[in-house]
Amino acid sequence: MANTPHGGVLKDLHARDLSIRSELLKEADSLPDLALTERQLCDLELILSGGFSPLEGFMTEKDYNGVVNDLRLADGALFSMPINLDVSAQEIETIGIAPGKRIVLRDFRDESPLAIITVEDVYKPNKETEAVNVFRGDPEHPAVKYLYNTVKEFYVGGKVQALNRPNHYDYAGLRYTPSELRAEFNKLGWNRVVAFQTRNPMHRAHRELTVRAARSRQANVLIHPVVGLTKPGDIDHFTRVRVYQALLPRYPNGMALLSLLPLAMRMGGDREAVWHAIIRKNFGATHFIVGRDHAGPGKNSKGVDFYGPYDAQELVEKYRDELGIEVVPFQQMTYLPDADEYAPKDEVAPGVKTLDISGTELRKRLRLGLPIPEWFSYPEVVKVLRESHPPRVSQGFTIFLTGYHNSGKDAIARALTYTLNQQGGRSVSLLLGETVRSELSAELGFSRADRHKNIQRIAFVAAELTRAGAAVIAAPTAPYDDSRKLARDTVSQSGSFFLVHVATPLEYCESTDRKGIFAKARKGEITGFTGVDDPYEAPADADITVDVSTTSVRTIVHQIVLLLESQGFFGN
Structure with a gap:
């Protein structure tokens, strides 16, 4: 069987542009440049190498519309996925992106020049049409989410010339x-x-x-x-x-x-x-x-x-x-245990005993450190998976407490720190709101934007510690739902995240405030104070909701420990 490239010729742009590479590199020093996103970087690498043949650049509007509507490039060649260089209005203005312009495309990681694009057109896509035709339009589809939330509003079309290969330091x-x-x-x-x-x-x-x-x-x-x-x-x-x-x-x-x-899947x-x-x-x-x-x-x-x-x-x-x-x-x-062999499911006779392990079951066995039989996976493969995915008893996690000032969240956080340190097995890090404010976010105020930035800094630190296997206890006020959700998303990429809503009533917090902070806020001596002149958005997605006006700190800590235990974070 012939294995000619799609379109008949492999568009290896590195080979094509090798003879003039030195001239292109000299020219690149005088050209405006654009730093590529991770997806754009993956796309460019496969354009340059010929992996996306017959493409020789990012799609022009004619190519884009043809692919979106009919799975065809403008010349009629079959191609099913739009490959676009998306840019913002600000980038268009700042860089001066316009037809005829030549622009250096750089690796966002190390700023190395990878290619020069000669701009053929700049156009605004119909994202709704792209979402429906290419990905069937469901708002929960990851590519549709990416299209609406991450992809910028304009596309740039044009052929590219190769300068350098992206630097890969792995494999x-x-x-x-x-x-x-x-x-x-x-x-x-x-x-x-x-x-x-x-x-x-x-x-x-x-x-x-x-x-x-x-x-x-x-x-x-x-x-x-x-x-x-x-x-x-x-x-x-x-x-x-x-x-x-x-x-x-x-x-x-x-x-x-x-x-x-090096493909960016959609x-x-x-x-x-x-x-x-x-x-x-x-x-x-x-x-x-x-x-x-x-x-x-x-x-x-x-x-x-x-x-x-x-x-x-x-x-x-x-x-x-x-x-x-x-x-x-x-x-x-x-798997057919009686024969100790695998066979296609549709070829197995009725009544023959079979065994299977689902992806969900495999993840459970890895999480809990349970055996994974050799009939399912080879020991050397299981060893690699266990090294990268240790059982829960060896994993880190974050407990994120949120609530009003003087709600008891700091007391719960400190008590939980003592309890986890007593149990041992992993390091414990305590991130109290006031401590983070003084050590990590001293320059921030209490506007919504600054509060959001403070929570994301806490989330970043918590994620890194969680990835390293630590138990992290964070206790900021965190009054805004979007900030807490983003914090959960950030930490969840590194390990488990548990949101504890310390729902002690505002009246109780204020009546037991021995430092008089609420009183100062009521007098206007402190502005932007949560519960007085700034809102607290109670979470609807808390893993535990507690209240120190009705439950002791000791009992609340025990509830959190029981949650962690039920999730397998402590040994038998």
């Missing part, structure tokens, strides 16, 4: 460009290659299905995992790559090769499957495994899967002739 030896991977296949004598797309760890079932797919096509296996942006909450790529490396020796000798793909289901097929064709694969609910982000706002289970396979099959890559349907594998 450099596994990051093949399309040209490099094709050369590697040629060196190995591989002319039939089955590509396997993944953004998750691989276990025995994945090994079995890829081996079966390769053997049935007399081909080799390309394990081609995404290491760019994936679905929020996915396991980090460092852990996943260590899993793939541990799994590789389990393949028959010489059957499989691992290469990393979780776009059927359209994304077509996009993935185009990319794998450009990297030299002749066959591509398309899974059940391929690149689907899960459930929508109504609790139903965003995409049908076979939507992706059907759309890729529809464009099979144009894609020029053979689709291999993903087979759901199940």
Whole structure:
């Protein structure tokens, strides 16, 4: 089977621009520049390497509209995902972005110049049309959220010229460009290659299905995992790559090769499957495994899967002739304990005993340190997962107490600190509101913006400590719901977050205020004081609600400890 690139020619812009690179670098010193976001950086890398062939730059308005409406570039070539360079009105004005302008595109991480774009047009997209046509419009779809909340209001179209490759300091030896991977296949004598797309760890079932797919096509296996942006909450790529490396020796000798793909996924289901097929064709694969609910982000706002289970396979099959890559349907594998082997579920006779472990069950076993059987995953793979995902008893967490001044949250926080230190097992850090204000946020006032910034600083520190395995107890006033929600989101990326609403009534807080702070606020000597002339937005999402006017601090601390215990944070 031929493995010509999509469109017939691999658009390796690094090779194309190599002879004039020194001239381009000199020119870049005098040009305005634009720092790319993480998604833009992933997109640019694959444009430059030819992974997105036949693209030679970011889509113009004609290309964008064609892809959004008909899965076609302006010249009629099949392409299913819009690839856009989004900019703000401020950037357009400050940088002077306009048709004919040449602009340096820089890596936001180290400011290295990567490419020069010659601007062809600047246009305002119809985001609603893009959301509906490309991602089916559900507001809970992660790509739709990203489109409305993160993507800027204007798109810039134009071809790019290569200056430098992005600097990668991890797994450099596994990051093949399309040209490099094709050369590697040629060196190995591989002319039939089955590509396997993944953004998750691989276990025995994945090994079995890829081996079966390769053997049935007399081909080799390309394990081609995404290491760019994936679905929020996915396991980090460092852990996943260590899993793939541990799994590789389990393949028959010489059957499989691992290469990393710096793709920013959109979780776009059927359209994304077509996009993935185009990319794998450009990297030299002749066959591509398309899974059940391929690149689907899960459930929508109504609790139903965003995409049908076979939507992706059907759309890729529809464009099979144009894609020029053979689709291999993903087979759901199940373990047959009596035979000690895996088999496709649809080939198992009725009444035959089978065993499976769901993703939810696997996460539970990792969280609680429970056994993971060898029939499900190889010991070397489990070892990697346990190192990166220790059981709850070894994980950090954050207890975030919120409430009025003098509500008792500081007393609860201090008492909880003593209790957790007594139990041992992890370091304990106490972040009291007044302490953080004096040490971390001394320059901030008490406006809504400054209060929000203060809470995000607390959340940042708490997240870093939680990631390191500490128990963090934070006790700011945190009167605003949006600030608390963002704090939860920030910390939850590093570990567990528990919100404790210290709902002691304002009257009680004021009547027991021996320092007279409320009295000063009532007299106007202190302004912007929560509960007096600034609101407190009571949380509706608290994990525990307590009240020191009716319950002792000791009992409240015990309630929090019981919550932590029920979640597995303390040993048996």
